[in-house]
Amino acid sequence: xxxxxxxxLTIDELTIVYPDQLILEFSPEEIxxxxxxxxxxxxxxxxxxxxxxxxxxxxxxxxLAEDExxxxxxxxxxxxxxxxxxxxxxxxxxxxxxxxxIILIPTEEIDTETFAIPQEWVDLPTWVGDYYLxxxxxxxxxxxxxxxxxxxxxxxNEANYDxxxxxxxxxxxxxxxxxxxxxxxxxxxxxxxxxxxxxxSLSGDEATALVRELGRSPGYYxxxxxxxEKWGALLENQNLLRMLYEERLGSDRQTxxxxxxxxxxxxxxxxxxETVESIxxxxxxxISSSYRSSENLSSRSVRISRGKKIDLGMRLVxxxxxxxxxxxxxxxxxxxxxxxxxxxxxxxxxxxLSPGIKLIVMDEKGEELMDVESRDADNFIQFxxxxxxxxxxxxxxxxxxAIITEYFCLE
Amino acid sequence: MSLNRNIKExxxxxxxxxxxxxxxxxxxxxxxxxxAKNFERIYQSFPDGTAEDIAKIFIAKMQKNNQTKSDExxxxxxxxxxxxxxxxxxxxxxxxxxxxxxxxxxDCFQEARKIASQPINIYKTYNFxxxxxxxxxxxxxxREVRKIAYVGREFRRYSTWSVLKYLSDKILIEALKAKSGIxxxxxxxxxxxxxxxxxxxxxxxxxxKNEGKLPEPNQTQWExxxxxYNLRCSEYNKKLSTDESDRLxxxxxxQTIKEKIFTCINAANDYIYIDDKTDINLLERNxxxxxxxxxxxxxxxxxxxxxxxxxxxxxxxxxxKLPLESQKLMQLYYGLEISQTEMKEIxxxxxxxxxxxxxxxEKKLLEALGKWSQANLEITxxxxxxxxxxxxxxxxxxPYFKQHFEAALEQKLGxxxxxxxxxxxxYYGEKLKLETVAEKLKVSSQTITQEIEIVKQNLEIFLQExxxxxMDISLSNSRNxxxxxxxxxxxxxxxxxxIWN
Numbered sequence: 001x002x003x004x005x006x007x008x009l010t011i012d013e014l015t016i017v018y019p020d021q022l023i024l025e026f027s028p029e030e031i032x033x034x035x036x037x038x039x040x041x042x043x044x045x046x047x048x049x050x051x052x053x054x055x056x057x058x059x060x061x062x063x064l065a066e067d068e069x070x071x072x073x074x075x076x077x078x079x080x081x082x083x084x085x086x087x088x089x090x091x092x093x094x095x096x097x098x099x100x101x102i103i104l105i106p107t108e109e110i111d112t113e114t115f116a117i118p119q120e121w122v123d124l125p126t127w128v129g130d131y132y133l134x135x136x137x138x139x140x141x142x143x144x145x146x147x148x149x150x151x152x153x154x155x156x157n158e159a160n161y162d163x164x165x166x167x168x169x170x171x172x173x174x175x176x177x178x179x180x181x182x183x184x185x186x187x188x189x190x191x192x193x194x195x196x197x198x199x200x201s202l203s204g205d206e207a208t209a210l211v212r213e214l215g216r217s218p219g220y221y222x223x224x225x226x227x228x229e230k231w232g233a234l235l236e237n238q239n240l241l242r243m244l245y246e247e248r249l250g251s252d253r254q255t256x257x258x259x260x261x262x263x264x265x266x267x268x269x270x271x272x273x274e275t276v277e278s279i280x281x282x283x284x285x286x287i288s289s290s291y292r293s294s295e296n297l298s299s300r301s302v303r304i305s306r307g308k309k310i311d312l313g314m315r316l317v318x319x320x321x322x323x324x325x326x327x328x329x330x331x332x333x334x335x336x337x338x339x340x341x342x343x344x345x346x347x348x349x350x351x352x353l354s355p356g357i358k359l360i361v362m363d364e365k366g367e368e369l370m371d372v373e374s375r376d377a378d379n380f381i382q383f384x385x386x387x388x389x390x391x392x393x394x395x396x397x398x399x400x401x402a403i404i405t406e407y408f409c410l411e
Numbered sequence: 412m413s414l415n416r417n418i419k420e421x422x423x424x425x426x427x428x429x430x431x432x433x434x435x436x437x438x439x440x441x442x443x444x445x446x447a448k449n450f451e452r453i454y455q456s457f458p459d460g461t462a463e464d465i466a467k468i469f470i471a472k473m474q475k476n477n478q479t480k481s482d483e484x485x486x487x488x489x490x491x492x493x494x495x496x497x498x499x500x501x502x503x504x505x506x507x508x509x510x511x512x513x514x515x516x517x518d519c520f521q522e523a524r525k526i527a528s529q530p531i532n533i534y535k536t537y538n539f540x541x542x543x544x545x546x547x548x549x550x551x552x553x554r555e556v557r558k559i560a561y562v563g564r565e566f567r568r569y570s571t572w573s574v575l576k577y578l579s580d581k582i583l584i585e586a587l588k589a590k591s592g593i594x595x596x597x598x599x600x601x602x603x604x605x606x607x608x609x610x611x612x613x614x615x616x617x618x619x620k621n622e623g624k625l626p627e628p629n630q631t632q633w634e635x636x637x638x639x640y641n642l643r644c645s646e647y648n649k650k651l652s653t654d655e656s657d658r659l660x661x662x663x664x665x666q667t668i669k670e671k672i673f674t675c676i677n678a679a680n681d682y683i684y685i686d687d688k689t690d691i692n693l694l695e696r697n698x699x700x701x702x703x704x705x706x707x708x709x710x711x712x713x714x715x716x717x718x719x720x721x722x723x724x725x726x727x728x729x730x731x732k733l734p735l736e737s738q739k740l741m742q743l744y745y746g747l748e749i750s751q752t753e754m755k756e757i758x759x760x761x762x763x764x765x766x767x768x769x770x771x772x773e774k775k776l777l778e779a780l781g782k783w784s785q786a787n788l789e790i791t792x793x794x795x796x797x798x799x800x801x802x803x804x805x806x807x808x809x810p811y812f813k814q815h816f817e818a819a820l821e822q823k824l825g826x827x828x829x830x831x832x833x834x835x836x837x838y839y840g841e842k843l844k845l846e847t848v849a850e851k852l853k854v855s856s857q858t859i860t861q862e863i864e865i866v867k868q869n870l871e872i873f874l875q876e877x878x879x880x881x882m883d884i885s886l887s888n889s890r891n892x893x894x895x896x897x898x899x900x901x902x903x904x905x906x907x908x909x910i911w912n
Contacts, residue, residue, distance in 0.1 A: 007568075008565060008568055009510065009561070009564075009565075010752070011751065011752065011762065012750035012751060012752050012753075013509055013510060015750070015751060016506050016509050016510075017506065017510065017557045017558070017560075017561045018557075018558075018561075019805070020801075020805070022766065022770065023766065024762070024763050024766065025762045025763070043616070044615065044616030044617075045611050045612070045615040045616050048615040048616070049615070059763075062763060063763050063766070063767055066763065066764060066767045067767070067771075108576060108577055109577055109578060109579040110562060110565050110566070110577045111562045111577075111578060111579050111581075111582045112558070112562075112579075113579045113581040113582055114579050114580070114581045116579075116580075151794065154794075163650065164646075164647055164650060165607075169580075169581075171535075171581075173532065173535050173536050174536060176794070176798055178798075178801055179770070180770060180773055180774040180777050180801060181777075181794060181797050181798045181801050182794075183774050183778075184774060184777050184778045184781050184797050184801075185792075185793070185794045185797050187778065188778070188781050188782060188785060188792050188797075189791070189792045189793055189794070189797075191794075218639060218642070220611060221639075221642070221643070224646065225646075
């Protein structure tokens with residue numbers, strides 16, 4: 001056969017080639033909007049992955065929501081913020097409609113021979129879906145095509161698992177092109193819910209180490225670097241996922257993502273850093289000032305102090321602490337160095353910190369320099385450190401599996 | 412349906428086909444003696460079996476990986492008819508034309524035959540219950556031919572350095588095996604891994620707009636790909652447990668990466684653009700020359716009559732319950748094949764809304780069909796069954812919605828005088844050449860052309876007005892493309908000239 005034109009097919013012609021598939025067009029404005037809304041990523045491949053996923057998700061949501069009553073409106077699962085972080089390391093997103101969970105995996109491969117599903121979406125209990133949709137996204141043609149779907153059961157029965165890539169490959173002959181089959185089957189012969197064995201959990205130390213290790217691996221490689229059990233345990237915990245995302249951005253450590261303490265002296269504060277009074281309650285303010293006087297430092301002694309709410313909340317337990325960072329006066333003999341104090345207070349009604357909260361200081365490379373842990377009835381935990389102009393460091397606050405890292409610089 | 416092959420011939424002969432006057436014609440059956448022998452062996456055990464039964468036996472062997480090369484060829488022979496009919500009576504040829512592929516019917520038949528030469532791919536998921544092997548085969552062949560034509564066409568858009576981004580690993584591996592001479596599992600693994608790294612480090616890291624074009628990577632980029640490859644390589648080697656010989660070697664020079672990528676690009680291009688007119692070598696012509704001319708007078712029946720009636724009664728009820736707008740959308744989409752783009756204007760909706768409304772209507776019909784068979788046929792529905800029902804439903808919908816418009820045309824044309832109808836019957840019905848018609852009627856060819864043109868235009872105007880009156884829909888005023896081709900096709904394929912005789 002010979003081909004005379006290089007132009008791509010119109011959407012109408014494509015409908016003739018693939019009469020059973022769902023073909024959707026989108027506008028340049030919709031593409032632009034996705035670019036606008038993308039958060040930061042550690043590398044270009046991840047950014048592209050996020051772009052494709054977000055675009056695909058938007059178009060599919062718009063399509064699914066049309067004319068649907070509220071009870072069957074599609075929902076992004078778990079939420080866009082978490083997906084944004086997932087896209088740093090894994091391809092795919094999830095939508096729920098009622099009880100049904102649908103996983104959407106975009107690709108740019110136009111031959112649609114095999115459907116490649118990252119293992120995370122299949123073997124993690126909170127990630128697994130009832131159905132998996134294969135979406136060919138062609139941003140330049142301003143269209144996408146759901147070229148087929150598979151149920152979880154069919155995927156498990158027929159797909160080949162590639163251990164090295166951690167991907168399930170399903171041949172197109174095992175896919176169903178027309179989504180109507182899925183919608184109708186879901187109503188008249190619903191499949192049992194997938195049962196996936198739980199993955200283990202990580203100890204606080206393990207989690208910290210893992211986040212730091214994977215925070216530096218290149219490209220998508222982080223998903224393959226450690227055994228799936230551990231990787232899965234990390235992803236299943238939204239807090240750890242957020243930390244990994246932040247850590248990976250941090251490894252590129254742009255000034256925009258770290259707090260520049262030098263600017264504080266000029267009265268410039270990054271968002272999230274508020275006055276200590278607005279963060280801490282009255283009792284804690286008293287404790288903090290009595291502490292100061294007990295150290296014989298007059299009120300003049302703190303040059304600047306700012307605090308930030310840190311959410312260590314796990315799935316069920318609410319646990320917020322206040323991270324307070326203060327410039328202390330420079331010592332006379334070391335004027336080149338900044339004298340910084342880091343404190344962690346409990347927040348809200350509580351006067352005492354929960355025991356087991358860790359405060360860790362790390363250097364630019366993420367090497368741990370020192371740490372301190374709260375015991376019973378500690379009002380706060382703290383460090384004091386000296387930093388030179390141009391130096392970078394980070395602070396982690398951890399409780400159990402939850403770790404929040406904050407990056408600082410003096411530039 | 413039959414091309415008059417007996418059961419033995421159905422599994423052991425191929426067609427000698429040519430294209431005459433825009434139709435495929437089977438001149439001969441070409442016998443392959445060893446296929447006949449292989450068939451006999453099976454048939455002996457099932458002397459009462461129909462062709463369908465025998466096909467199922469071959470398929471079952473194949474699904475258990477028990478088949479011989481001859482078994483596969485027996486099935487390919489069986490599928491000759493499927494290949495023939497999808498081109499001759501089905502829509503495949505028309506669809507390929509629309510893809511702007513300059514193919515003849517014969518090309519199209521050869522493409523279908525290529526697919527049929529791998530029956531293992533066609534019947535891998537066949538379930539023996541819900542459709543007969545011939546219907547199933549036809550569906551798979553149609554789908555594959557369209558897809559291959561499409562993919563081959565689309566790949567031309569991409570420049571050298573971006574081609575690999577749009578290729579699945581499966582096709583890449585097939586291409587390497589077929590076109591590069593690289594054979595060992597280990598080597599293939601290495602090439603595929605190089606491509607993966609190339610995609611991730613280079614292709615996906617480009618500025619947003621590249622219009623399918625990428626420049627050649629620069630040295631730094633090549634080196635980055637090399638570095639990433641070596642990292643993945645060592646990880647791969649770590650996972651190998653026993654066989655040390657499978658270990659992938661590190662690549663120490665970025666030129667090696669570049670060469671490997673180049674090999675892949677070439678293999679992919681050769682594999683996908685293959686301009687292969689060579690007939691698959693199954694036609695070993697044998698001595699005895701049967702020059703039997705096969706007359707093609709058995710229209711194909713895709714769906715069993717009983718099933719059609721079932722679908723009809725259920726769908727009609729359900730269709731009437733749809734919102735009026737959805738009903739119109741379905742009629743235009745299936746009946747006249749009005750495109751979604753045109754419908755955007757007609758209904759003042761966006762493409763995704765049109766698409767959604769059509770899909771929803773189809774879903775309602777499918778759901779009704781599913782529920783009906785659950786209640787009345789005492790079958791427990793599953794996805795496989797629903798999938799089959801969906802296919803049958805879709806194959807039913809097109810002719811069903813077409814017939815309204817056709818009935819209108821039929822009535823209108825019947826009002827014409829006998830002389831005009833005679834012209835049409837000779838020209839379209841009997842497919843005579845223009846000059847022959849002119850000679851028969853003792854008028855000039857020019858007159859015939861004019862007469863036909865007048866009839867066509869009148870029918871087009873009539874149909875457009877009829878749609879306006881009955882459906883309250885105005886199609887674009889100047890000669891609507893779809894109306895024109897609908898009238899043309901009807902005159903050519905469907906008009907019942909016999910009843911005006």
